[in-house]
Amino acid sequence: MLWPIFLTIGALARFVAEPRLRWGLRGGASYAATWLTCGYYGLFLTLLLPILAAPLLRSSLFRPPAIAVGTVALTLAAALVVPILVPQAQFTSTFTRSPPTIARLSAVPSDYLRLDRRALAQTACPGT
Secondary structure: OOHHHHHHHHHHHHHHHOOOHHHHHHHHHHHHHHHHHOHHHHHHHHHHHHHHHHHHOOHHHHOHHHHHHHHHHHHHHHHHHHHHHHHHHHHHOOOOOOHHHHHHHOOOHHHHOOOOOOOHHHHHOOOO
């Protein structure tokens, strides 16, 4: 699930160096693949991309050809992601969990130090 993130960042770096349509399309498709693979990673990447892009910005990226390619990339990403995310948001908007359920299912620090006795590795590494 991490490859779309790496591909998006790579396409961004290539687009900054050479604002061509192929890098814009690759970036838009990779960004959409990130969202479609894992919504949390998509959200993470959405927050991370402006931070990564800020030091790379230069005046040539604000010229009409580069702006057009960036618009195409964002349009491609939106066209691939919006038809999935909007119905998903509507479907899950009424889903809730009670505080006791959240507390019961939440991890505690010791969960990270020992394996559940039902875990397969517990039979291979007893005592962990």
